[in-house]
Amino acid sequence: MSRLPVMTSKRVLTSSSSSENSQDMAPAQKKIRKDPEPVKPHAAATIIGGKRPPAAATRAPISKSVRAVGAATVAVGPSRGVLKPSIASAAPKGGNMKQTVAPTGTKPGGGTKRHAWDLKGKVSDMEGKLRNYQTKVKSVNEENEILKGTMVQSKMRVTEMEKELKRQKSQISEYEEELHALSGVRDELEKVSSDKSTLQKELSNLEGKYKVMETLRDSQETELQTLTMKLSVLESTLARLQGTLRDTEDEVRSLKETVAEQKDELHAGEMERRRLHNTIQELKASYNGNIRVFCRVRPLVDGGLSKHIQLPTNDIKTITLAKTEESHTGKTADTQKNYNFSFDRVFGPAASQQEVFEEISLLVQSALDGYNVCCFAYGQTGSGKTYTMEGDEFDVTRGVIPRAVQQIFRAAEKLATQGWEFTFTASFVEIYNETLRDLLYTGKASKRPEHEIRKSANNEVTITNLTYEKVSNEDQVLGLIALANQNRSTAQTAQNDRSSRSHSVFQLDIEGVNAGRDVKCKSTLCLVDLAGSERMLKSQSQGERFKEMTAINGSLSNLGIVISALANKESYVPYRNSKLTYLLQGCLGGNSKTLMFVNIAPESDSFGETLNSLRFASKVNDCVIGTASANRK
Numbered sequence: 240m241s242r243l244p245v246m247t248s249k250r251v252l253t254s255s256s257s258s259e260n261s262q263d264m265a266p267a268q269k270k271i272r273k274d275p276e277p278v279k280p281h282a283a284a285t286i287i288g289g290k291r292p293p294a295a296a297t298r299a300p301i302s303k304s305v306r307a308v309g310a311a312t313v314a315v316g317p318s319r320g321v322l323k324p325s326i327a328s329a330a331p332k333g334g335n336m337k338q339t340v341a342p343t344g345t346k347p348g349g350g351t352k353r354h355a356w357d358l359k360g361k362v363s364d365m366e367g368k369l370r371n372y373q374t375k376v377k378s379v380n381e382e383n384e385i386l387k388g389t390m391v392q393s394k395m396r397v398t399e400m401e402k403e404l405k406r407q408k409s410q411i412s413e414y415e416e417e418l419h420a421l422s423g424v425r426d427e428l429e430k431v432s433s434d435k436s437t438l439q440k441e442l443s444n445l446e447g448k449y450k451v452m453e454t455l456r457d458s459q460e461t462e463l464q465t466l467t468m469k470l471s472v473l474e475s476t477l478a479r480l481q482g483t484l485r486d487t488e489d490e491v492r493s494l495k496e497t498v499a500e501q502k503d504e505l506h507a508g509e510m511e512r513r514r515l516h517n518t519i520q521e522l523k524a525s526y527n528g529n530i531r532v533f534c535r536v537r538p539l540v541d542g543g544l545s546k547h548i549q550l551p552t553n554d555i556k557t558i559t560l561a562k563t564e565e566s567h568t569g570k571t572a573d574t575q576k577n578y579n580f581s582f583d584r585v586f587g588p589a590a591s592q593q594e595v596f597e598e599i600s601l602l603v604q605s606a607l608d609g610y611n612v613c614c615f616a617y618g619q620t621g622s623g624k625t626y627t628m629e630g631d632e633f634d635v636t637r638g639v640i641p642r643a644v645q646q647i648f649r650a651a652e653k654l655a656t657q658g659w660e661f662t663f664t665a666s667f668v669e670i671y672n673e674t675l676r677d678l679l680y681t682g683k684a685s686k687r688p689e690h691e692i693r694k695s696a697n698n699e700v701t702i703t704n705l706t707y708e709k710v711s712n713e714d715q716v717l718g719l720i721a722l723a724n725q726n727r728s729t730a731q732t733a734q735n736d737r738s739s740r741s742h743s744v745f746q747l748d749i750e751g752v753n754a755g756r757d758v759k760c761k762s763t764l765c766l767v768d769l770a771g772s773e774r775m776l777k778s779q780s781q782g783e784r785f786k787e788m789t790a791i792n793g794s795l796s797n798l799g800i801v802i803s804a805l806a807n808k809e810s811y812v813p814y815r816n817s818k819l820t821y822l823l824q825g826c827l828g829g830n831s832k833t834l835m836f837v838n839i840a841p842e843s844d845s846f847g848e849t850l851n852s853l854r855f856a857s858k859v860n861d862c863v864i865g866t867a868s869a870n871r872k
């Protein structure tokens with residue numbers, strides 16, 4: 240028996256409908272005989288035999304005998320409408336729907352081959368087949384109905400499943416939201432757990448610190464107890480000290496009163512000292528009025544003393560110039576002529592700068608006490624005027640000016656403790672050929688101003704355009720002296736030893752105030768290095784040199800005239816005859832203390848000049864100008 244191929248329900252329906260056309264049946268039958276192999280499930284939709292039968296074959300008429308031939312069994316599968324082939328004799332399986340078509344007449348199919356002439360048999364076979372197919376169609380239709388029902392059910396189920404899916408989707412989205420929220424919560428929790436571990440660490444740290452603090456607190460409590468004890472001890476000490484302080488305050492009060500009294504006494508003592516100091520000055524100059532004259536002899540270059548100068552060892556105030564005059568006839572012995580001079584003090588060549596200054600330091604002190612003080616050096620060129628007034632850079636050989644400045648500032652410092660406050664103004668001027676030149680000028684040489692001497696209503700002498708420098712210590716003044724020397728050397732040339740031919744005048748204006756005592760004082764310390772006093776024969780002087788000498792001699796002789804006029808108390812004193820006397824007017828008048836150095840060169844060839852200098856100094860020494868009074872208010 241040949242097996243029937245499996246067909247899909249659709250294909251079965253098509254076959255069924257086409258089975259109405261008997262032409263289709265023959266080829267199908269042929270095919271079944273040729274290829275009895277079963278069709279695999281995946282090929283269910285294909286036509287049995289794989290190929291469509293030719294049109295001619297399908298148009299063959301269907302006889303009754305065909306209908307009766309070949310009963311076939313068709314088993315219809317329950318799932319997804321696929322029909323499964325089965326053998327009629329096979330036992331039914333599971334819930335599968337099964338229908339068996341029994342053969343009619345002869346043996347159906349390829350089992351018995353009919354003779355060509357057996358058309359009836361063949362028709363009978365075909366009819367059998369047809370019946371078979373009709374049954375099959377019926378069962379397929381039934382199955383189709385079942386499948387339709389199944390499909391409706393399936394559709395409903397799909398709809399339900401879609402609904403379910405939708406519901407589940409929404410649930411999923413809810414879950415997702417919930418999950419998202421939960422992941423946020425998880426993050427929070429993770430954070431909290433990490434924070435927690437940090438907090439725990441911190442907590443353990445704090446616990447450690449707390450323990451340390453506890454220990455510290457304990458030790459501080461102990462310390463506090465100790466301090467409290469100490470405090471109570473200190474309080475009792477304080478109470479005792481307060482008592483002592485009260486006693487000390489009383490003592491201080493009484494000491495202050497004593498100090499005030501002593502200050503008064505000191506001030507009175509200072510005033511008395513000034514008075515006595517002045518009295519001593521006047522007594523020292525009692526023979527000669529206020530102008531004191533010191534003579535100083537410069538040493539010879541080799542350090543010895545020339546024979547024509549005699550300085551008695553037992554008298555520090557006299558000097559003798561001895562001149563041996565040879566006999567013109569030769570019959571008489573040589574005669575020696577002595578010229579004796581006496582001054583306030585004569586310093587020999589061995590006298591040190593310090594020794595010289597000690598003699599004038601009292602005079603310098605007077606400047607701080609409110610007296611005008613003038614000190615000038617007179618003498619021929621090279622006799623030691625500059626050495627005496629300025630000295631040189633070494634401490635021991637410093638001259639009058641730096642030593643006076645030092646004394647003034649030191650004394651001012653001491654007086655400051657008694658309430659005195661001083662201001663100092665320095666100026667340095669040169670008089671050359673009757674022309675004034677500012678030695679503290681620092682501007683351009685081309686712009687150097689001209690100067691004039693002016694006298695104010697209260698008889699104060701000032702110089703126009705001059706540098707008046709406020710100074711407050713010794714170093715500042717020394718700086719100004721250095722500047723002045725620089726200015727002088729700039730003006731000097733090889734042919735013109737200008738410093739020898741000019742007067743240089745250093746002035747320190749001093750103003751003192753004792754506010755507590757309502758006392759003021761004002762004075763000027765004037766230190767002058769005069770030009771060389773040597774006289775030259777008119778015939779030997781020419782040109783510029785003659786002009787210089789005329790100017791120098793004019794001003795020096797005028798200095799003598801002024802001093803003489805002051806000594807003679809003449810109504811008219813010709814101060815204005817020279818720039819020098821006009822400038823020194825305040826220091827030469829009655830209200831000043833004046834000291835003149837007459838410097839002597841010891842060389843024998845300077846005898847004439849020395850004699851002239853000593854004569855001039857002697858004239859000055861003879862002047863009694865009057866008693867100076869302090870400029871105090």
Ligand SMILES: Nc1ncnc2c1ncn2[C@@H]1O[C@H](COP(=O)(O)OP(=O)(O)OP(=O)(O)O)[C@@H](O)[C@H]1O
Nearest residue numbers: 537538619620621622623624625626738739770771
């Ligand atoms: N007492 C002294 N002891 C040692 N050396 C002195 C003394 N006096 C002056 N001299 C020296 O003699 C020289 C001339 O002195 P100084 O320049 O002071 O004379 P001067 O009179 O000022 O001269 P000029 O009028 O030319 O300025 C200098 O070298 C100086 O150092």
